[in-house]
Amino acid sequence: xxxxxxxxxxxxxxxxxxxxxxxxxxxxxxxxxxxxxGQPIARIVAFPLWVLAGINQSLQEAWKGYVALGHVYQENQxxxxxxxxxxxxxxxxxxxxxxxxxxxxLLQFKQNVGLETVxxxxxxxxxxxxxxxxxxxxxxxxxxxxxxxxxxxxxxVGRVVKITPVSSVILLITDSNNAVTGLIQRTRDEGIVSGTxxxxxxxxxxxxxxxxxxRDVVVTSGLTGEFPKGLLIGTVTLVKKPVDNLFxxxxxxxxxxxxxxxxxxxxxxxxxxxxxxxxxAQNLQPR
Amino acid sequence: xxxxxFLALLVGLVPFQMTLLGLASLGSIRPDLCLIAAILGGLFAxxxxxxxxxxxxxxxxxxxxxxxxxxxxxxxxxSGFVAGRVSLYVTNTSTVTALVVVLxxxxxxxxxxxxxxLTDEGWTAGFYQARSILLPEAMYNTVVGAGLYxxxxxxxxxxxx
Numbered sequence: 001x002x003x004x005x006x007x008x009x010x011x012x013x014x015x016x017x018x019x020x021x022x023x024x025x026x027x028x029x030x031x032x033x034x035x036x037x038g039q040p041i042a043r044i045v046a047f048p049l050w051v052l053a054g055i056n057q058s059l060q061e062a063w064k065g066y067v068a069l070g071h072v073y074q075e076n077q078x079x080x081x082x083x084x085x086x087x088x089x090x091x092x093x094x095x096x097x098x099x100x101x102x103x104x105x106l107l108q109f110k111q112n113v114g115l116e117t118v119x120x121x122x123x124x125x126x127x128x129x130x131x132x133x134x135x136x137x138x139x140x141x142x143x144x145x146x147x148x149x150x151x152x153x154x155x156x157v158g159r160v161v162k163i164t165p166v167s168s169v170i171l172l173i174t175d176s177n178n179a180v181t182g183l184i185q186r187t188r189d190e191g192i193v194s195g196t197x198x199x200x201x202x203x204x205x206x207x208x209x210x211x212x213x214x215r216d217v218v219v220t221s222g223l224t225g226e227f228p229k230g231l232l233i234g235t236v237t238l239v240k241k242p243v244d245n246l247f248x249x250x251x252x253x254x255x256x257x258x259x260x261x262x263x264x265x266x267x268x269x270x271x272x273x274x275x276x277x278x279x280x281a282q283n284l285q286p287r
Numbered sequence: 288x289x290x291x292x293f294l295a296l297l298v299g300l301v302p303f304q305m306t307l308l309g310l311a312s313l314g315s316i317r318p319d320l321c322l323i324a325a326i327l328g329g330l331f332a333x334x335x336x337x338x339x340x341x342x343x344x345x346x347x348x349x350x351x352x353x354x355x356x357x358x359x360x361x362x363x364x365x366s367g368f369v370a371g372r373v374s375l376y377v378t379n380t381s382t383v384t385a386l387v388v389v390l391x392x393x394x395x396x397x398x399x400x401x402x403x404x405l406t407d408e409g410w411t412a413g414f415y416q417a418r419s420i421l422l423p424e425a426m427y428n429t430v431v432g433a434g435l436y437x438x439x440x441x442x443x444x445x446x447x448x
Contacts (some may be wrong), residue, residue: 126305127347127348129424135351162351171353177404
């Protein structure tokens with residue numbers, strides 16, 4: 001049952017006994033000794049410890065991340081929805097602000113122009129590619145009639161060519177089938193302003209002796225009924241003086257940017273209503 | 288169901304053409320969906336239904352165009368009718384048939400619009416319009432029309448009108 005230790009075992013047993021004896025009899029000294037012995041060993045062990053600790057930490061973080069992923073995903077989705085909602089609100093507010101500015105300008109213009117007008121919103125383009133036209137959201141029910149002039153704060157837009165009870169079609173001044181009598185503001189020469197096939201505007205039948213030049217402002221002359229005198233049409237960009245013709249011709253850049261037109265005024269006033277040239281024209285300077 | 292789809296087509300196509308289709312315009316040229324619808328109606332449902340569809344769509348289109356009131360009505364109605372007649376004479380109408388028919392009828396109706404709308408600038412303006420409106424629109428119509436025919440031919444059951 002009890003085996004007697006022999007040889008090396010016996011020696012080991014004796015050493016362990018001595019060690020225990022020393023530890024119990026001289027605790028302070030033995031602690032210092034062990035500490036001194038443990039320092040270099042601790043340094044050696046520290047390196048793999050750091051490595052493994054790092055791996056462990058990474059694994060723990062990965063695990064925590066994995067476990068928490070569902071929550072994070074949900075939170076991410078919620079935050080994305082919040083951002084989208086706020087972005088939508090921001091866009092709405094920006095649109096409202098821009099709309100308010102446009103409508104304020106239109107209202108100011110309406111008061112300045114001193115004409116009986118009805119404001120309308122552009123809701124579409126001409127249904128074919130063959131005409132430069134726009135569709136408005138106001139029609140016969142709102143007092144609009146065929147032939148009435150259409151203006152915007154920046155200048156002349158066109159004239160009404162078709163109406164339904166709730167909508168109307170306008171032909172822009174850039175359409176080659178449209179013509180308005182124009183007046184060169186500086187020289188007071190009159191001519192016919194009509195659209196071109198390229199989408200521009202041209203003033204024809206300018207007297208040959210006219211001193212028209214580039215950057216001259218062209219306004220409505222008021223001779224045709226739909227537009228009172230002094231509404232801005234555009235600015236001359238090029239003057240052509242053909243040698244074999246009795247008249248000059250001027251290319252005009254329209255004052256209105258038709259691609260960004262959203263609200264317009266349809267002139268309801270009795271035709272041939274005279275307006276002082278200085279009044280509206282001052283508010284209708286080219287941008 | 289068919290009646291609702293037809294009604295939706297009638298009510299929705301012209302507004303769509305005037306508003307959202309602008310987003311698909313290439314160089315300010317939009318495909319004429321009313322013409323395409325009339326032609327496809329003729330090809331799938333025969334000349335009389337094509338004629339009726341074209342007349343109704345052309346009439347609605349005229350209400351929102353600065354052009355003459357009769358022009359689209361005649362052009363679209365005639366296109367639907369001709370397309371229906373073509374489908375009678377061609378044994379197996381295919382995407383290629385639709386492509387040729389749409390191209391031909393788009394060019395013809397475009398030429399009609401061009402002739403009617405000729406200004407005092409005469410043929411110089413006419414050639415310009417042919418180059419800048421007629422041909423691009425005809426090409427766009429052809430691509431869209433043939434594509435829609437290809438889709439509808441797979442979607443609609445045989446003999447459906």
